Amino acid sequence: xxxxxxxxxxxxxxxxxxxxxxxxxxxxxxxxxxxxxxxxxxxxxxxxxxxxxxxxxxxxxxxxxxxxxxxxxxxxxxxxxxxxxxxxxxxxxxxxxxxxxxxxxxxxxxxxxxxxxxxxxxxxxxxxxxxxxxxxxxxxxxxxxxxxxxxxxxxxxxxxxxxxxxxxxxxxxxxxxxxxxxxxxxxxxxxxxxxxxxxxxxxxxxxxxxxxxxxxxxxxxxxxxxxxxxxxx
Amino acid sequence: xxxxxxxxxxxxxxxxxxxxxxxxxxxxxxxxxxxxxxxxxxxxxxxxxxxxxxxxxxxxxxxxxxxxxxxxxxxxxxxxxxxxxxxxxxxxxxxxxxxxxxxxxxxxxxxxxxxxxxxxxxxxxxxxxxxxxxxxxxxxxxxxxxxxxxxxxxxxxxxxxxxxxxxxxxxxxxxxxxxxxxxxxxxxxxxxxxxxxxxxxxxxxxxxxxxxxxxxxxxxxxxxxxxxxxxxx
Amino acid sequence: xxxxxxxxxxxxxxxxxxxxxxxxxxxxxxxxxxxxxxxxxxxxxxxxxxxxxxxxxxxxxxxxxxxxxxxxxxxxxxxxxxxxxxxxxxxxxxxxxxxxxxxxxxxxxxxxxxxxxxxxxxxxxxxxxxxxxxxxxxxxxxxxxxxxxxxxxxxxxxxxxxxxxxxxxxxxxxxxxxxxxxxxxxxxxxxxxxxxxxxxxxxxxxxxxxxxxxxxxx
Amino acid sequence: xxxxxxxxxxxxxxxxxxxxxxxxxxxxxxxxxxxxxxxxxxxxxxxxxxxxxxxxxxxxxxxxxxxxxxxxxxxxxxxxxxxxxxxxxxxxxxxxxxxxxxxxxxxxxxxxxxxxxxxxxxxxxxxxxxxxxxxxxxxxxxxxxxxxxxxxxxxxxxxxxxxxxxxxxxxxxxxxxxxxxxxxxxxxxxxxxxxxxxxxxxxxxxxxxxxxxxxxxx
Numbered sequence: 001x002x003x004x005x006x007x008x009x010x011x012x013x014x015x016x017x018x019x020x021x022x023x024x025x026x027x028x029x030x031x032x033x034x035x036x037x038x039x040x041x042x043x044x045x046x047x048x049x050x051x052x053x054x055x056x057x058x059x060x061x062x063x064x065x066x067x068x069x070x071x072x073x074x075x076x077x078x079x080x081x082x083x084x085x086x087x088x089x090x091x092x093x094x095x096x097x098x099x100x101x102x103x104x105x106x107x108x109x110x111x112x113x114x115x116x117x118x119x120x121x122x123x124x125x126x127x128x129x130x131x132x133x134x135x136x137x138x139x140x141x142x143x144x145x146x147x148x149x150x151x152x153x154x155x156x157x158x159x160x161x162x163x164x165x166x167x168x169x170x171x172x173x174x175x176x177x178x179x180x181x182x183x184x185x186x187x188x189x190x191x192x193x194x195x196x197x198x199x200x201x202x203x204x205x206x207x208x209x210x211x212x213x214x215x216x217x218x219x220x221x222x223x224x225x226x227x228x229x230x231x232x233x
Numbered sequence: 234x235x236x237x238x239x240x241x242x243x244x245x246x247x248x249x250x251x252x253x254x255x256x257x258x259x260x261x262x263x264x265x266x267x268x269x270x271x272x273x274x275x276x277x278x279x280x281x282x283x284x285x286x287x288x289x290x291x292x293x294x295x296x297x298x299x300x301x302x303x304x305x306x307x308x309x310x311x312x313x314x315x316x317x318x319x320x321x322x323x324x325x326x327x328x329x330x331x332x333x334x335x336x337x338x339x340x341x342x343x344x345x346x347x348x349x350x351x352x353x354x355x356x357x358x359x360x361x362x363x364x365x366x367x368x369x370x371x372x373x374x375x376x377x378x379x380x381x382x383x384x385x386x387x388x389x390x391x392x393x394x395x396x397x398x399x400x401x402x403x404x405x406x407x408x409x410x411x412x413x414x415x416x417x418x419x420x421x422x423x424x425x426x427x428x429x430x431x432x433x434x435x436x437x438x439x440x441x442x443x444x445x446x447x448x449x450x451x452x453x454x455x456x457x458x459x460x461x462x463x464x465x466x
Numbered sequence: 467x468x469x470x471x472x473x474x475x476x477x478x479x480x481x482x483x484x485x486x487x488x489x490x491x492x493x494x495x496x497x498x499x500x501x502x503x504x505x506x507x508x509x510x511x512x513x514x515x516x517x518x519x520x521x522x523x524x525x526x527x528x529x530x531x532x533x534x535x536x537x538x539x540x541x542x543x544x545x546x547x548x549x550x551x552x553x554x555x556x557x558x559x560x561x562x563x564x565x566x567x568x569x570x571x572x573x574x575x576x577x578x579x580x581x582x583x584x585x586x587x588x589x590x591x592x593x594x595x596x597x598x599x600x601x602x603x604x605x606x607x608x609x610x611x612x613x614x615x616x617x618x619x620x621x622x623x624x625x626x627x628x629x630x631x632x633x634x635x636x637x638x639x640x641x642x643x644x645x646x647x648x649x650x651x652x653x654x655x656x657x658x659x660x661x662x663x664x665x666x667x668x669x670x671x672x673x674x675x676x677x678x679x680x681x682x683x684x
Numbered sequence: 685x686x687x688x689x690x691x692x693x694x695x696x697x698x699x700x701x702x703x704x705x706x707x708x709x710x711x712x713x714x715x716x717x718x719x720x721x722x723x724x725x726x727x728x729x730x731x732x733x734x735x736x737x738x739x740x741x742x743x744x745x746x747x748x749x750x751x752x753x754x755x756x757x758x759x760x761x762x763x764x765x766x767x768x769x770x771x772x773x774x775x776x777x778x779x780x781x782x783x784x785x786x787x788x789x790x791x792x793x794x795x796x797x798x799x800x801x802x803x804x805x806x807x808x809x810x811x812x813x814x815x816x817x818x819x820x821x822x823x824x825x826x827x828x829x830x831x832x833x834x835x836x837x838x839x840x841x842x843x844x845x846x847x848x849x850x851x852x853x854x855x856x857x858x859x860x861x862x863x864x865x866x867x868x869x870x871x872x873x874x875x876x877x878x879x880x881x882x883x884x885x886x887x888x889x890x891x892x893x894x895x896x897x898x899x900x901x902x
Contacts, residue, residue, distance in 0.1 A: 001736065001763035002703045002725045027514040027551070028537040030530065053551070078591035086588050098589065101513065102555030102597030106348070109552040114777025114819055115339070116370035118351035120559065121600035125631030128596060137349035163763035169435060170531035170548055171515045177550040181774065196763030202402060203436050207735050207765040209705050209727070209780045222530035225537040229525040234518065234545035235485045235507045260732045260769070261755040263748060286769070311809035319806050331807065334731065335773030335815030342770040347559025347601055353777065354818035358849030361814060396545035403749035403766055404733045410768040414556065429545030438768075440517050440547040442487050442509070442562045455748035458755040462743040
């Protein structure tokens with residue numbers, strides 16, 4: 001079996017450079033590649049384009065890269081849970097491309113699946129469709145959307161084996177599987193790295209073929225953005 | 234939880250009519266909806282258009298419907314493992330639309346996912362692309378392919394719960410998950426019907442939202458087309 | 467008297483039908499889950515990858531890996547399922563979700579909706595709203611009838627950048643239930659004690675009042 | 685002497701590179717799996733939804749729910765995975781499979797391939813072949829150099845309906861290994877004991893013979 005294991009985040013991120021385009025999994029702070037983000041901060045590379053559904057909070061997730069002004073452009077569906085983001089955006093330091101969430105997800109999948117473009121109804125008649133081809137199918141209007149091009153995808157999984165097969169947990173799955181398919185180099189960090197044969201082949205969410213590097217992550221904080229609970233009765 | 238259970242194949246197939254378009258899961262004879270096919274034979278409805286990767290063998294799978302001349306048109310990627318099919322096709326009784334297998338799979342997914350059309354490289358420059366829009370993306374040529382429109386999808390799963398959540402087994406998964414998404418009415422037969430809560434929500438292949446009717450199948454033959462083995466040592 | 471947010475949610479819950487899959491937006495829509503009528507089964511979809519969403523977890527059992535689209539910790543009911551974002555929007559775009567309830571800044575008499583962007587202000591993004599409104603067969607907007615300045619949010623034409631065109635079929639506000647068809651708001655019900663005149667005054671878009679308008683039953 | 689089918693497979697196996705995912709077509713290509721060079725790891729993909737395909741099962745352990753694209757019962761290796769057809773062709777179309785080996789009726793000097801249809805005869809369909817040839821970065825055709833009538837299968841131009849255009853880069857036949865570039869077949873290796881003249885005579889398309897042509901090492 002093809003072995004994808006690298007020692008740590010440092011080794012996993014070999015080859016990242018200023019000006020590259022990255023995909024980063026996660027929805028809010030749920031399922032984000034914490035170790036890879038930390039390593040990107042350490043490396044200090046700049047002028048990055050980040051494709052990620054959200055942009056983290058001030059002191060966590062992609063907010064850490066924003067603080068150090070490493071990001072030139074964000075491609076997201078929902079941002080601005082953090083003040084530094086807002087400041088940079090309003091001052092024009094940061095470019096922001098806002099995309100409907102389903103279009104973002106499907107464009108990631110298309111990238112990995114060799115589909116260069118597809119039609120979606122989302123955004124028709126809005127500024128999202130400006131300058132894009134539109135077409136009617138069965139009486140309904142659709143917008144043509146394109147695949148992305150990302151040098152690296154950073155993905156967080158729950159369990160992964162040495163061949164790169166992945167299982168995600170709960171809603172931490174979100175964008176991770178499509179981004180795993182889409183990176184020219186896909187780097188995965190896992191909570192638990194296991195030997196081949198330990199995962200049921202029938203229950204793998206992302207087959208190892210999409211993965212170039214996998215490593216055992218550490219020190220997961222898994223911060224909760226909105227802790228909503230019902231009191232113990 | 235929304236309950237999708239019906240008593241049997243007869244109840245599950247209520248509403249099928251002459252001239253309808255059906256999707257049927259399976260690759261070869263692997264993962265085909267045996268019970269639904271039997272019931273279609275019993276019902277004797279005709280002029281059917283069947284979207285299915287293959288067309289069964291003479292005395293099993295869709296071959297049973299062909300024998301009784303219930304099928305007007307097959308939409309498949311590979312057919313002709315049976316003589317009756319060949320006879321009907323050569324005599325012009327049966328229309329056959331041959332589609333690249335990946336395009337067939339993606340068109341099924343697109344149908345269920347609300348994508349009316351997408352570009353794929355498969356078939357560019359061949360007779361498959363005749364009359365279709367083609368376009369260049371990044372120096373490579375692609376063909377525009379469209380979603381299907383199917384009144385019923387007949388799907389076979391390994392396990393399913395009363396809410397319609399499905400788990401497939403081995404390579405019997407094949408086209409079943411996409412067709413499950415694509416039918417206006419999706420009918421699922423399972424080897425094992427369980428209560429909600431018995432399947433791990435993190436391990437479900439097809440969420441119940443796509444399913445309208447589910448029933449406990451019976452008498453599975455699961456015929457093997459090419460029994461290839463290595464001798465016991 | 468005008469409805470409270472809870473009551474708006476309560477009224478919208480009456481629109482739920484048996485066996486419907488429903489996506490609830492952030493804010494008032496979320497509250498709809500508290501008022502499911504007896505005897506019907508509905509299932510809630512959260513676009514970040516969850517079907518069969520349950521109530522908030524009991525204190526101490528919350529899981530960072532199980533949140534809703536509002537990033538709140540939630541639970542999953544028996545028979546629920548988890549999936550990725552592409553699958554989630556396949557459900558939405560493919561019209562497998564029967565009802566979307568969401569908030570709005572403006573709704574127009576032609577069914578247009580604006581709820582994601584105010585020019586000149588910080589723009590947070592549309593999230594899944596554009597996919598939802600472009601896809602759902604049934605869209606109910608839950609909102610106050612007027613904005614904080616007292617201006618109508620039910621307009622001849624939206625002034626803000628659109629989220630979707632011609633898609634809203636029903637609006638439930640603190641004052642009324644209205645159906646949108648043929649380019650007009652059709653008044654269906656009044657909030658208890660609220661007069662047709664009050665509703666008329668708070669509605670900028672063309673309002674059709676056909677016959678006696680009943681009070682909502684809550 | 686011309687190669688046997690086994691030997692064609694053996695020669696193709698030398699093209700495998702470490703960490704490659706490989707899709708093997710029906711017939712000669714399937715045999716390639718028997719000759720993986722020592723010291724390299726490759727994984728076989730079967731387009732019906734299987735990665736990490738292993739050898740045929742031991743008699744008595746065959747499973748109707750575990751077959752390859754040729755409908756043969758197979759096994760799955762440790763570290764393998766199972767998935768649906770859309771995912772399978774996402775791998776193929778997205779160029780995650782590094783090598784496709786398949787048979788052909790005709791190959792042209794411009795890289796065109798025909799392997800699915802003979803007009804006037806029963807047409808069985810292209811299966812996954814069109815997706816594979818339109819997508820793979822490396823395509824090796826495994827076939828006899830001539831057909832049963834002794835006519836060349838390496839042509840100036842395909843006469844049969846095409847499976848894909850300009851996609852074949854390498855051909856391994858019973859007589860030779862050839863690279864396709866700049867509109868010609870470039871002779872790389874001869875089968876043991878087969879002369880350049882024999883290959884020239886069996887090749888209708890433009891054949892470039894550049895310098896001394898070595899014999900294959902098997």
